Amino acid sequence: MFEKAVYINSIASIHPPVSEPADRIPGTRLKAEEPDYKQLIPNAGARRRMSRIIRMGVAAATRCLQEAGEAWQPDAILTATGLGCLEDTEKFMNSFLDNDEGLLAPTAFIQSTFNTIGGQIALLLGNHGYNNTYVHRGFSLESALLDAALLLAEGKASRVLAGSIDELTDTLYAILARFGCWKNAMAGEGAAFFLLSDQPSAASAVQLQAIDMISSPEKPGEAYLHAFLKRYHAEEATILYPEEYKQYSGEYPTAMGFGLWYACHQMKEKGLPAILLCNSFLDNHSLILLKQA
């Protein structure tokens, strides 16, 4: 599908606990296990304004770069989020509602924008490279990965940092409960970042072979999945269905971020030659085909 091979050379994720058996009752709120931010974002001046989602995003991005173990800058930074910085958005709405549009504090507004995490990662790294933010429900991360593959094929980049972030707030939980979302799903959140390159690193084991995005009220059926695998000569791939990883991550627009992290781990741990990772969010369905590099 891509003109140049795309390798996943480093992965990092902040997510609800995977080790303990999750309390798998629909409606459960799964909260991400957050790291010590002082370690990952040592700059106190930068950290002090960051809301929880921004800390999660910046920390996951930092860890991803650290684990790649090299001291260079990425050539591009791509972020993806379904709902963006909800806590800051709500905080700013409350501030103008409470004060009748007077005494407006700017910090929450500035940090409510969807691109704030991508911007802050660039700011902390001093990175002038390509920078973009995708905000399309279940296609957000997929779009960022597609953009990364384009950048590598164009020869404009050889290392792209791409990731997704969504946060669960009390308000979001309450609103989605009224929509009936928690009748069959658990509520989740998380941040996952990936370092993509046209060159495999020594530690690299995974190649991103193809991405497919389907808009339809219906999930793609088995026949579709198998035709897709056949097209990419990957009939041996293990199919990873959303239920398998969402039992840990819960449901959120960019749960695919955790899915991709989980799939990379599964490939290494179980020595699987290829995985077809599937996701469905509302009418957005996506497939990511991974194989051993």
Next chain:
Amino acid sequence: MEQLKQELKEALIETLNLEDMTPEEIDNAAPLFGDEGLGLDSIDALEIILILERNYGIRIEKPSEGKEIFYSVDTLAQFITANRTK
């Protein structure tokens, strides 16, 4: 005046979320902005304008008016003492 300065430092720490800082660690005469001082920036200046309006009834229309006033805790306290309406 000393009480006002203490009050200001507490407001700065709380509003600007200066984690792990205590009022004692802020030098009254040291610059608040720029790398040699507390490292505050233009967003913080907007937050300080709100502290003046909310707590002392002082309105500043343009952020550029605040440059000298916001230099340090000392200059802020002097300005507030001279202009406060509450």
Next chain:
Amino acid sequence: MKVFITGIGAISGIGQGGEEHLASFRSGQHGLGKITLFPTRHDVPVSEVKATNDNLKERLGIPRQQTLSRTALLGITAAQEAWQDAAIATTNGLRVGLISANSTGGMDLSEQFYPLFREDNSRGRLHHVASHDAADSTERIASYLGLTGFRTTISTACSSAANALMLGARMIRQGLLDVVIAGGTDALCKFTLNGFSSLMIVDREPCRPFDASRAGLNLGEGAGYVVLQSEKSLHKSPYAELCGFANSNDAYHQTASSPDGTGAWLAMKNALEIAGISPEEVDYINAHGTGTPNNDASESQAIYRLFGDRIPPFSSTKAFTGHTLGAAGGLEAVFSVLAIQRGIYYPNLNFTTPIEETGLMPVTSYSEQNPIRTVVSNSFGFGGNNTSLVFRQINR
């Protein structure tokens, strides 16, 4: 592989469609007026689209009782116009994509929901919050136009729509799509108005881009879309070519632009490099030019740095339309295409005295039939997200 523009659509405070916009530019008629869309205590001029949501629905044949955000309604209006303009008889065998941008999603409706909800979590109409996310308007446009293929949404504050055009062009170049409808939409809302007010960068007077006395921006709303096509899929003579694009991060501050305009300079320079065009060949720049002291100083420095003593005619159209945020790059792409087609320099309203440091003088009067082959359009945003696009006349 070349990327061509075959359709344009625009709606803003100064009109709907290319002709209405040009009539306003020609007569110097800006779109500023009092805020009528919602009650507010802010008394500042804004450029509203002169149509209620019901008017917009009526024009589109959408039943009045259907709940759509104003963001979606403006987006559908402009995207549909661009799509009709491209007049693609059949999409059979063509891979058609939609890449749309906005900055605050369906916030105009969320603002009706949230005050009730926060009093009592069982209150507030769910219809009013269902379009909160940024993807909603994109999905609505796709569904209105009957598009079933690739779609995505970009949000990088004020450079959002320019990034949508850029991605569209790149996907066509790499052979992933044949046709892309790309652009952006944003409706004026209380959230945005209060947000920009909190930053103290909203001018109570009409904005004065690039003027020494400039004191802030005026907010606007609208939508602008273009249809991009590969050479192979062309069925009519295109308007212009989208031949250059680049995106760069200023990495200076969360909201402020660097004093030396590094991000802006990189965006323009790299976009011209991709186009294979030297700075001397640029005939017009549609500047970002918001009217804030910071942006215009920084952009001026970047222009000066790239073009030196051969600065091409340039102007900001934001004194006409207001700053339409996530839509700005789409609207200004439409203006850039029209500039090439008819040789237009757009007037930069309210300019009298140049900025001391750079002395740059924008174009201040409207004229047509100028020799314009190449146009650079700038869109810069919070988060340091800077994007420049290069449009080129078709070689005949």
